[in-house]
Amino acid sequence: MVLKRTSLTQAECPVARSLDAIGDWWSLLIVRDAFDGISRFGEFRRSLGIAKGMLTARLRDLVDCGVLETAPASDGSAYQDYLLTEKGRALFPVVVALRQWGQEHLYAPAEPHSVLVDVATGSPVEKLELHSADGKPLGWSDTRVRKV
Structure with missing residues (x-):
């Protein structure tokens, strides 16, 4: 079937x-x-x-x-x-968010994994965050969906 x-x-x-x-x-x-x-x-x-x-x-x-x-x-x-x-x-932030979630939740603390780095500096990219219009960091409990 x-x-x-x-x-x-x-x-x-x-x-x-x-x-x-x-x-x-x-x-x-x-x-x-x-x-x-x-x-x-x-x-x-x-x-x-x-x-x-x-x-x-x-x-x-x-x-x-x-x-x-x-x-x-x-x-x-x-x-x-x-x-x-x-x-x-435009999917770049989506892929980065999945990468960062995986790094944080799917690896043991000392387990090696690939790292996304800034080409100009070689430094690891900072964790993505959502911010309000006034710049305040937002978590899941700070938002809601306004349904149609």
Whole structure:
């Protein structure tokens, strides 16, 4: 029996719509790799260890929803590059937030892991925070969703 995936493209909740577009782990890992400079099908495949058919489908979906775009290969070869669009680059804080959450909650205290650093200084990037309009840090209990 094949289960049909429920579309969330018309959901009132922005989180649901976001998950509909980029919510499976392969899509987010492809986006992560694109931020790390990967742009070719074979490079994504080597990095992720993903099956060709699955990678083809995920890349197509990311292009269709405007997160990636295809372009002729930068080296002039017959290949094509998959490049982040403006919409895709806007996912950077999402990927950083997932990275920082994982670092904080999924590693033992002394366990080594990759670290996101500022290119200019080599220093680790500070933890993301939400702030109110007047600059006050906000936690989950300081906010609420105003539903439509």
